[in-house]
Amino acid sequence: MPNTTAVRTAQVGAAPLFAGKNIIINGGMDIWQRGTTFTATANLTYLADRWYNSTGTTLNVTRDTDVPTSPYFQYSLKMVGTGDNSIAMRLESANTIPLAGQTITMSFYAKRTSGAGALDVRFYYPSATDNFTSVTQIGSTSVLSASPSSSWTRYQVSVAIGTNITTGLLVLINNTGASTTFITGAQLELGSTATTFSRNASTIQGELAACQRYYYRNTAVTVYSQLLNYAFAYNSSLSAANVQFVVPMRVTPTSIEFSNITFERYDNTKYAVSGILAGNGTPTGIWVYGTASGLTPNDVGRWCANNSTSAYFAFNAEL
Secondary structure, eight states: OOOOSSOOOOOOOSSOOOTTSOOSTTTTOOOOTTOSEEEEOSTTEEOSTTOEEOSSSOEEEEEEOOOOSSTTOSOEEEEEESSSEEEEEEEOHHHHGGGTTSEEEEEEEEEEEEEOOOEEEEEEEEEETTEEEEEEEOSOOEEEESSOOSSOEEEEEEEEOOGGGGGOEEEEEEESSSEEEEEEEEEEEESSSOOSOOOSSSSHHHHHHHHHTTEEEEEOSSTTOEEEEEEEESSSSEEEEEEEOSSOOSSSOSEEEEESEEEEETTSOEEEOOEEEEEEEETTEEEEEEEOSSOOTTOEEEEEESSOTTOEEEEEOOO
16 A cells, blocks of 8 residues: 555544545545645645645645544644635546436635625536536536635535536535635535535545545655565666555556655665656556666666655646
8 A cells, every 4th residue: 555645544523434435536535645735826736635725826725734523624724815715626427327316405615804895605517528618517516605714614505417517516515705714515416405524434444545536646754755566677767656546546557746756776776757757558557657867778776765754756637
């Protein structure tokens, strides 16, 4: 199992949780594979897993322990925006087809500690299946509060959804002014009433696995953490390794991210990796090639952190 900043503690609370009721993955803001502090200046900057910044204004996001009084929550997403700011999630068609033609309810907990502006929710569907390049708003914007409370409050809205969301669904939580807002406990479910919050999965580990369908990251714990236990020098400038994902991803990864990785030969000689190329891959695994100089073909070794705890490699299959 990869090292991540995701929470691995057991579910707390005595009330039963029903896996699958909540269409939103990571609605409790438990999983943060990419880190816990972000400054987003452009649309589609991913934050807590599955959530992204949906406006071009500067948005500072941190994982926070300020949560509602409840056994269900450990973290909230704190966002400090300089203007109209929002977070959003893209839901794939496989999960939205059962919602078509029915009433759905979106609910979440929020508190506003500074700033002004309304809090609203918007829904969109993509023009092509699981392709959100072009989207159309469903109905009108639902204003939940013109002036959100400074105390934790659960907001909800019910919407009659047409059959067009068989292509997917985009859910957006928006602040119409510069503000500091905390959000957690996001839930999207069938019916016209918000029920008790439940994660998409029944456990934190299950929630992590659901997130890893879209994004899989292996992050160093120590400055020399082993990230891949077997690699070899393919030629004088490429070290090759095969990565098997812990859960099947949505599609073969569309991009690879990395930082501070080295190919460490069997005798502990290190060769810094300056780039990663993707080879043959499937949703279950992929060949990767790390560019480095001075390698001896067929030498064996491993990929590890290059004297940095910020070392990682990651695979992206987001919508």
